[in-house]
Amino acid sequence: MIMESIRTGRVTRPTAVSRRRVVDAPVRMFHGLFAVCFAGAWLTAESELWRTLHVSLGYSLAGLLGFRLVYGCFGPRPASLRLLVGRLVPLAGLIRNRRAVMTRPVSVWRPLWHGLMSGLILVVLLGAVPVCLSGYLAFHDAPEWVAEWHDMLAEIMLAMVLGHVVLVALGVFGEGGGRCGAMLTGRVPxxxxxxxxxxxxxxxxxxxxxxxxxxGYVWLQSRGCGEAVCGEMVSVEGARDGEHD
Structure with missing residues (x-):
């Protein structure tokens, strides 16, 4: 191309790669917020100082999950959850025909990757339901075993999320990053x-x-309540000191 440009005296520009939109903005926003809320809730799980934020992030997870279920059932077809379920059908066939996977790994890579990715996404979405429910019950004075189940379910969900990240990394290697970037840009080559x-x-x-x-509202409310409680405690201590004097 360079020699041709020098010979003809014309400057040639690289042909733009055509891209098409396959994921809309609400699904991409849900994906990002769900990841951030889960990571934040997991990181603040063991801290009493950040307990309010842990709870609000857990409620946010439940709200995001509700949005995704409604949007997946009544939203546009590309956002339908049926597409995720449909990608599990080829995966079941590949599992039954393990010989084809071993002898022709390149040809079955794409349906295998899509099937595993869809399955993990569905597991994470469904797994978020008992995690949020057990967290709600544990926060409202449920028996101790509920909190233990909540912690165990959260660890299992973390393992599923990490599996999702591994599949994304493998997809970047196998697909060249084009399809995996759809959750960032909404488009694929x-x-x-x-x-x-x-x-x-x-x-x-x-x-x-x-x-x-x-x-933000919950955090500001918790900070305000904390300052009010501290102020009352200081007032009570001051009154007691005055009585002793």
Missing amino acids: GSGPDLVRKNRTWLALVLLLVVLGYN
């Missing part, structure tokens, strides 16, 4: 029409503002 016709950026912004606003 390739020709053809966009699967997502409307990006629905406004809905993604509403979801972000609701999560940030809720957690």
Whole structure:
């Protein structure tokens, strides 16, 4: 291409790679917020100082999960949860035909990767239900075994999330990063029409503002209540000192 440009005297520009939108903004925003809330809740689980934030992040997880279930059932077709379930069908066939996987690993890599990824996503989404429920019960004076189950379920969910991260890394290696970047940009390389016709950026912004606003409000309320309690304690101690004097 360079020699051709020198010979003809024309400057040639590299051909732009065509990309098509396959994931809309609300699904991508859910994915990012769900990851951040789970990571934050896991990191603050053992700290009494951050207990309020741990609880609010847990409630945010439950709210995000509810949004994804509703959006997956009544939203646009590319966001449907049925697509995740449909990708498990080829995976079941590959599991039964293990010989094909061993003899032709390159040809079955893509359906195998998509099937495993979809399965892990469904497990994480469904696993978040008992985690959030047990966390709610443990926060409201449930028996001690409920808190222990909550911790155990959270660890299992963490393992599933780490498995998801490993699959993403393998997908970047196997697909060149094009398809795995869909959760960041919403697009993948390739020709053809966009699967997502409307990006629905406004809905993604509403979801972000609701999560940030809720957690910010709860945190400010907890800080205010803490200062009020401290002020009352100081007043009581001062009154007692005055009585002794």
